Amino acid sequence: MAVDVKVVTYRDIFQYGAEKMGLHSEEYLKLSASIILDKQDMARLGVAEGGKVTVENELNRIVVNATASADKPHPGLAFMIKSPWSNQLEGDESCLPGVAGVRGIRAKVSPSTEGITQMDEILQRLRA
């Protein structure tokens, strides 16, 4: 079971604080390796609050925690804090960075039993 979403990235003040504490810290991982999904989308996926999901597109795949959105319904739209995790899914070779906009990040979300993608893994992928 998978859901197609457009991922919009945003800035969060608490994640900024965690970033300043340490890029390899638990707090930073918790806030960054995370995706906010529409309640209905989560129900369709059969994912519980805080459950793990794989978010993938032709660029990459990551495993993050899913939280239910408290916003008005927005099926097909997901939110991630701008972070190295969200960056894994964004910006092909034409490489224009952006928050989302027209290009946006299109990805498939599905329930996952794997471990959350760690910072070390991301660093490795960047070096490879």
Added chain:
Amino acid sequence: MVSAMEIYMLLPKTNCKKCGLPTCMAFAVGLLGREKKLEECTPLFEEKKYEAKLAKLKDIVAPLESASETGLIIHPEKCFGCGNCVIACPVNVAAEPTRCGAGLGPEGDRVILRVEDGVVVANNLQECRRFGPNRVLCNACTATCPSKAIEFV
């Protein structure tokens, strides 16, 4: 903020009157208004079957106990330190019109709200307009908070 109904659901709901009030609902309202203490519901503490509910109630009631007489509660872990409440507070503005009135941090001690160590702290709550015999329902600080870090009970 927790509601009276949420508290009621965790009480024995026997209307035994041991707390001095006629119904458990009245006790829930009394707890919320901080006129009653949790300990006054003796069955909660004496009977083992209420153990789990008691634990939950203790969690819920804890922030109420730290609320000031004006009913102000601050959740520093949610606070952005944005200063909206500091600038919106009419007492702050009256005390420091060229500072708080103009968006800057206060210099004196007569203010109620200030940002310290990145989050809001409250002092001088007796100056708050919600306090005392001429109190009004001022909600400048809570209405201007982007994260519900500052609330009234």
Added chain:
Amino acid sequence: MTEFNYKTCTGCSLICEDILFPDAVSGSFSHAKNLCRKGQAHYKALFSERAEPLVEGSEVSLDQAIEKAAEILRKARAPVIYGWSNCTLEAQEAGLALAAKIGAFVDDPSSYCEGQLMERILSGKIPSCTLDDVRNFADTTIFWGSDPSSTQPRHLSRFSYFPRGEKRQKSYEEERTCIVVDVRESPTAKLCPNTTYRVMPGEDLQFLEAVLAVLEGKIPRFGDKKKMIELGSIIKKTEYGVIFPGPAMLDSLRDQMDRFEELVRRLNEVTTFKVVPMTGQYNSRGFSQLLFDRTGRVKGVRFAASGEAAAEAPSLVEAVKGADGILVLGSDPLLDLPIGLARAFAAAPIIAIDPRLSLTADVARVVIPSAISGLETGGTALRTDGVKVTFEPSIKSDHLADEQILTRIMEEI
């Protein structure tokens, strides 16, 4: 009357100058006053994860690191200098001197999104004003694709919604309207729920056209018609409006900035409307201004050996992929940039000048630790609205300031 020893925070582009450290005498930052959560984190960063001089991962002396950096840059035939926005104007000037000397390509993280807007503002095509003007005169502020509560937390309390101002003594209660145009219910949107306009990704142009339509008295073809017409009324009653576009909106309208220019022009026929950017790091505007003054451009510029800007410049990704030496100044491209660009950076020989350990420093050939500008070194910077701010350091430090490091590298070359 006590003298207040105000300090300056360089955590975001508001560059607040009313920070107090009452315990500073004892060397402590506790009880810091007026620092928002972001500023607090920025100050706490002084004490953790500081960089050490490294060459190829091994600890070396500062001198050795600087020599190696100079060597790489001296030999490089396509050098790149990237970052800039966390540096003082003095450091930026020193860096541009270095760039001219070695014929480097320069670019900064904000140029893609905000570059288009910044260029139009600096050249005067789009009217702008200071944040102090906003506080004193603005009765309608529009946050379009931006969320100041999360990125510049004191924006609304210092300037754009809550404080009193010369012509706005009754402030947000009676005289100011705050409008948010965003895809989600951001913390800022929560503050003005009745004037929040929900716009899905990619719909910003339609929203823009709808605003133009209601200004003509036409029925808008987008969004809740009643709400859009209401927006038109708010605009017509506005005396001094200000738009704060954020990265989401600028990315969405990337190829349609002419339409945005047209909207601003049209708004100024109805009343006064200004646009103030929301820059990311504390001195993004400073670098944009310097580059603009020198070259007429704000985006990626390649300097020829003569020190003049070359007419043609590659895109950032082209420059990075072809680079045989990249100097990264106070920025973390591996953290911030989308994967294609981040990997291009990771593959090139990087010299990272940074106060703290960063992902970029992890892969860099050479790491040179620097002082955190604004906290450990003084200097000047431009606030997001272009106002110049001069600051002294808040604490003493042994770390070298960016401009000192850059000057030494230049000497070595």
